[in-house]
Amino acid sequence: MPAHNNPALKTAEMRKMKGTLSLIFFAILIAFSVWFVEMDIFELIQSIPLFFQFLFTDFFPPNISDLSTYLGPVVDTLIFAVVTTCLSSLLGIVIGFCMAHNTTPHSAVRLFFRGIIAFLRNIPFLVWASILVVIFGVGTMPGLFALVLFGTSFLSRVYAESIEELNKEGIEALDACGASYFQKIKHGIIPQFLPGFYSWTLFMFEINIRASAILGLxxxxxxxxxxxxxxxxxxxxxxxxVIAIMVILILMVEYVTNRVRERLI
Structure with missing residues (x-):
């Protein structure tokens, strides 16, 4: 068969052409983006020595004269993360069950909660914090509410996706036995969902620890x-x-949550 009539060869040539065109498109897109934001590569390179000079001259060595004064904020941050994670997980699991197509009481309920969560998720938690600072004033309350809103919207979605990915055979067996809605939730959904619940909730706790730095700004x-x-x-x-303390705190939290995750899952 001639080469120009070979279907496999034509398909390979088409894929190669598409790959080349895609690379050209992304190269043009990157070049346009650099031009549009007026990014000066040479100025960036010239600023690197100034950055390291500022870093090693002004930031080092760390000042540990007031180290004891940081203990209270560290404890506040941990308690902050525990409270917001607990509240977010409680709200998230209720909304997640309402959002998942295999556990929602009604399709209208599913669409209602999905619309609310989509709205909350599309507003960054830093924006929520800024708005709540105006309402409640400077303090821990705006940060608490901002993280609860962010955590609830995040956990609701991942909980719902985890529930929808569960094995359907057990639920179908309970349906065949005439089980009620709550019996199916108790015996068919929750036992399968618990590993995902633990994993995502611990991950949310780690996020809340990191978010405290941004919320403080x-x-x-x-x-x-x-x-x-x-x-x-x-x-x-x-x-x-402060940065060193936060890094150490985050590493310790990651280590503990990983150990807890290994035991629970």
Whole structure:
């Protein structure tokens, strides 16, 4: 068979052409984006030595003279994460069951909650924190509500997706036995869903620890408030101490949650 009539060869040539066109398209897109944002590569390269000079001159060594004063905010951050994770998981599991197509009481309920969660998820939690600071004032309350809104919207979706991916054979068997809605939830859904619930909830706890740094930048409490305060006062030695404490705290939380996840799942 001639080469130009070979279907396999034509398919390979078409794929190669599509791949080449895709690379050209992305190259043009990147070039246009760099031009549009007026990014100066040479200025970026020239700024690297200044960055390292500022980092090693002003940030190091860390100032540990007030180390004891950071204990309270660290405890606040941990309690903050525990409270917001518990509230978010409780709200998320209820909404998640309503959102999943195999556990929702009615399709209208599913669409209603999916619309609310989609709205909440499309607003960054930093924006929520900024709005709530205006309403409640500077403090821990805006951060608490912002993380609950963010956590609930995130967990509701992942819980619902986890529930929809469960094995359907057990539910069909319970249906054949005439089980009620709550009996199917108790005996068919929850036992299969628990591993995913533990995994996502622990992951949310880690996110809440990290989010405290960002929330503090808008005055919403946590370790981030000290981070912002020290930066505003140009006390960069103390800033590096706060950052080091946060890194250590996050690593410890990740280690503990991984150990808990291994035992539970």
């Amino acid at each position: 808008v005055g919403a409490g946590g370790m981030g408030s000290i981070l912002k305060q020290t930066m505003d006062l140009f006390q960069y030695g103390k800033t590096s101490t």
